[in-house]
Amino acid sequence: MIVEHLHADTFGSHIGKYSKRLKITQGGEVLAQAPLLHLQSVLIGSRGVSISADAIQACCERGIPIVFLSDAGKAYASLYSSGLTGTVATRREQLLAYSDQRAAHIMLGIAAAKIRNQEATLKYLAKNRKETAPDLHDALNSAALSLRDRLAAVDHLPLDTPLDDLRGSLMGIEGHAGRLYWQAVAGVLPDDYGWPGRSGRGATDPLNSLLNYGYGILYSRVEQAVILAGMDPYAGFLHTDRAGKPSLVLDMIEEFRQIAVDRLVIGLATRHFVITQCDDGRLHDDVRAAYADKVLAHLESTTRYMGKRYPLRYIIQNQARRLASYLRGKTETYETFQATW
Numbered sequence: 001m002i003v004e005h006l007h008a009d010t011f012g013s014h015i016g017k018y019s020k021r022l023k024i025t026q027g028g029e030v031l032a033q034a035p036l037l038h039l040q041s042v043l044i045g046s047r048g049v050s051i052s053a054d055a056i057q058a059c060c061e062r063g064i065p066i067v068f069l070s071d072a073g074k075a076y077a078s079l080y081s082s083g084l085t086g087t088v089a090t091r092r093e094q095l096l097a098y099s100d101q102r103a104a105h106i107m108l109g110i111a112a113a114k115i116r117n118q119e120a121t122l123k124y125l126a127k128n129r130k131e132t133a134p135d136l137h138d139a140l141n142s143a144a145l146s147l148r149d150r151l152a153a154v155d156h157l158p159l160d161t162p163l164d165d166l167r168g169s170l171m172g173i174e175g176h177a178g179r180l181y182w183q184a185v186a187g188v189l190p191d192d193y194g195w196p197g198r199s200g201r202g203a204t205d206p207l208n209s210l211l212n213y214g215y216g217i218l219y220s221r222v223e224q225a226v227i228l229a230g231m232d233p234y235a236g237f238l239h240t241d242r243a244g245k246p247s248l249v250l251d252m253i254e255e256f257r258q259i260a261v262d263r264l265v266i267g268l269a270t271r272h273f274v275i276t277q278c279d280d281g282r283l284h285d286d287v288r289a290a291y292a293d294k295v296l297a298h299l300e301s302t303t304r305y306m307g308k309r310y311p312l313r314y315i316i317q318n319q320a321r322r323l324a325s326y327l328r329g330k331t332e333t334y335e336t337f338q339a340t341w
Contacts, residue, residue, distance in 0.1 A: 006022055010026055065220070117338065118147055121181075122140045123140070167238065236249075
């Protein structure tokens with residue numbers, strides 16, 4: 001059986017290399033295994049999981065990232081081969097771009113892409129509800145139309161605006177668009193989940209917990225794409241610089257939240273996916289494991305892109321390469337990802 005993503009989430013388990021495969025074991029029992037030939041990532045989602053030096057070496061030699069997630073879904077560490085950061089041409093241009101109009105172009109493009117993909121998601125949710133829930137259908141389309149106004153506000157911002165002023169304007173527009181988007185999504189979510197509205201770090205309700213954990217997995221994929229494209233994950237444009245803040249990863253993830261995580265979580269909620277939690281709001285281990293598998297499988301699903309259908313995982317990597325090409329002057333614009341509905 002082909003296993004592309006190995007997920008270790010059992011306290012006290014061990015990841016080791018055996019011949020040409022990785023195995024997760026606990027007390028002599030094999031919990032999971034994957035041939036290295038097809039493996040694309042190793043996700044460690046629990047405390048108390050150990051991994052051997054042989055397993056780390058095998059992954060680094062094959063370009064397989066090892067990602068560590070907290071219980072809340074925060075990707076707090078990733079292991080890659082040091083050779084992946086051995087090229088500098090793209091990173092030189094990435095840093096220089098902050099001082100010219102490339103920075104403004106990227107900031108405007110990413111902010112517009114986020115709002116455009118929020119609009120597409122609302123239309124996607126409305127698409128099959130015209131007959132079954134006409135009022136909800138109209139409300140979703142009305143909210144999508146309101147997002148068009150926010151998109152127009154982005155389009156009217158001039159490229160020569162000082163970056164700090166431009167960032168402030170974009171964050172204000174994004175914030176308004178986000179409130180419109182999540183208020184509309186709330187109409188789709190079953191009441192029994194007790195949706196309180198969108199909440200980020202520290203959220204303890206079931207659906208926000210799923211969203212945040214899913215974003216953590218998506219973060220690891222975007223970070224991998226950024227590094228493989230030769231860019232510095234900490235030198236972003238739309239998000240401000242701060243020590244330890246992976247600003248470029250946070251920039252690029254904005255293009256993919258809606259199609260990679262939001263649509264999945266909304267779909268699970270409408271099918272009444274059972275979400276059990278600990279007293280402190282953390283997802284139970286079995287829920288985290290089942291949900292992580294669904295997120296990883298969703299990243300392998302295909303969507304329309306550049307006239308064909310490609311896996312989301314491929315699209316994320318290609319968008320990072322597109323951004324790198326723009327920074328190096330190989331293309332005149334950075335074309336952001338636009339989700340379909």
